[in-house]
Amino acid sequence: MSGIYELSPGGSRMRSMEGLRGLAVLLVYFVHTNALFGTYLRRAPLLRGPSEFLGTIGNSGVDLFFVLSGFLIYAALLRHRVGIGSFLRRRVERIYPTFLAVFALYLLLSWLFPANSKLSGRGFGNALFYLLENFLLLPGMLRIQPMITVAWSLSYEFFFYLAAALLIAGARPWTWKARSRVLLILGIWAGELLYSFSEPSSHVRLSMFLVGMLLYESLGSEAFRGRLHPWGEGAAVTLAAASAAFVYLLASGSRLLGFLPGRASGRDLVPGIFVYQGPYTALALGVSMFAGAAYVLGAGGRLQKVFVWTPLRYLGNMSYSFYLIHGVTLQGIGLMADAAVRRGAPGTGVFIAAVVLGFGAAWFTSTALFVFVEKPFSLQRPIRRVRPESEVVHT
Numbered sequence: 001m002s003g004i005y006e007l008s009p010g011g012s013r014m015r016s017m018e019g020l021r022g023l024a025v026l027l028v029y030f031v032h033t034n035a036l037f038g039t040y041l042r043r044a045p046l047l048r049g050p051s052e053f054l055g056t057i058g059n060s061g062v063d064l065f066f067v068l069s070g071f072l073i074y075a076a077l078l079r080h081r082v083g084i085g086s087f088l089r090r091r092v093e094r095i096y097p098t099f100l101a102v103f104a105l106y107l108l109l110s111w112l113f114p115a116n117s118k119l120s121g122r123g124f125g126n127a128l129f130y131l132l133e134n135f136l137l138l139p140g141m142l143r144i145q146p147m148i149t150v151a152w153s154l155s156y157e158f159f160f161y162l163a164a165a166l167l168i169a170g171a172r173p174w175t176w177k178a179r180s181r182v183l184l185i186l187g188i189w190a191g192e193l194l195y196s197f198s199e200p201s202s203h204v205r206l207s208m209f210l211v212g213m214l215l216y217e218s219l220g221s222e223a224f225r226g227r228l229h230p231w232g233e234g235a236a237v238t239l240a241a242a243s244a245a246f247v248y249l250l251a252s253g254s255r256l257l258g259f260l261p262g263r264a265s266g267r268d269l270v271p272g273i274f275v276y277q278g279p280y281t282a283l284a285l286g287v288s289m290f291a292g293a294a295y296v297l298g299a300g301g302r303l304q305k306v307f308v309w310t311p312l313r314y315l316g317n318m319s320y321s322f323y324l325i326h327g328v329t330l331q332g333i334g335l336m337a338d339a340a341v342r343r344g345a346p347g348t349g350v351f352i353a354a355v356v357l358g359f360g361a362a363w364f365t366s367t368a369l370f371v372f373v374e375k376p377f378s379l380q381r382p383i384r385r386v387r388p389e390s391e392v393v394h395t
Contacts (some may be wrong), residue, residue, distance in 0.1 A: 017068060033051070040347035040354075066157075077164060197262045231300050321374050
């Protein structure tokens with residue numbers, strides 16, 4: 001089993017970060033189970049409430065991915081000082097093979113089920129242009145409906161790759177003092193949050209990459225790591241819970257938060273999907289994810305032990321494959337669930353079965369994609385060592 005899901009031998013990887021990736025993709029999974037199967041719970045309020053809650057805060061799984069990506073990409077650029085061309089080439093090699101495999105699957109399904117295809121009604125020329133837009137990963141940063149729903153986030157990823165590479169190559173921040181780098185990151189982060197109050201297409205979720213960069217700088221400080229006391233783990237968990245509650249209340253339009261000015265600011269709209277993220281949500285998630293990830297990656301306490309749990313790490317290691325293919329897998333489970341409901345099966349039972357069977361099916365399809373595409377075509381190169389949790393320092 002370990003031969004399938006492990007990415008590299010020995011202890012050269014940050015094992016707890018793998019678990020964090022597993023949590024991130026699990027949160028995204030709940031978004032889609034609620035969207036597809038939540039309607040079966042009309043008569044089951046005890047389950048409907050938790051499903052809606054997870055379906056709402058599950059969007060923060062993408063934000064967690066952005067934080068971890070910001071951490072790792074910034075570390076690679078700052079420490080290894082690679083050229084922009086070689087860095088971007090490696091990013092393309094990492095992202096595209098798995099994406100293209102799922103893209104081809106969607107094309108096949110569009111041909112087999114034209115009534116459900118996003119190409120339907122576009123005309124030949126417009127359909128080709130739409131495919132080109134999706135091939136180039138433009139949906140997300142641009143207001144284009146993504147063919148693969150979750151692929152909008154890859155647009156954010158590539159924008160960050162390019163911006164970070166240009167910034168670091170131009171500013172050469174490895175020659176700066178750590179405090180100066182931190183002040184720069186904080187300044188850009190605060191500027192993005194403030195900007196999002198006045199601009200409806202602010203792409204404020206980009207600020208989560210900056211949180212990851214700040215996390216890397218912080219864990220590189222012995223003074224900071226020395227302040228990660230055991231009692232702080234409880235505070236970090238409490239902060240995460242409070243942040244989740246705040247995000248849910250804000251997204252649901254609760255009157256409890258009616259006093260906040262500009263609650264609807266900073267909307268990023270991509271046709272056909274929900275990617276809303278305002279400055280208040282970005283601030284709450286940024287602070288809580290920074291605190292939680294600092295303890296998971298740098299403290300060596302109970303939280304870290306939770307996130308090195310093997311099944312969660314395995315899910316995290318194939319999280320990219322899971323992320324891209326679980327949606328279409330759940331669509332197939334949804335067809336069976338709809339048929340069962342039409343035949344009179346109780347909605348609650350169908351919901352539970354769909355969530356459980358859907359996860360098993362998604363694990364299976366993700367494993368196939370991971371083993372036959374992602375691992376051999378994107379992960380076969382030795383991965384540079386990002387130091388274990390207790391050794392995250394600057395060189």
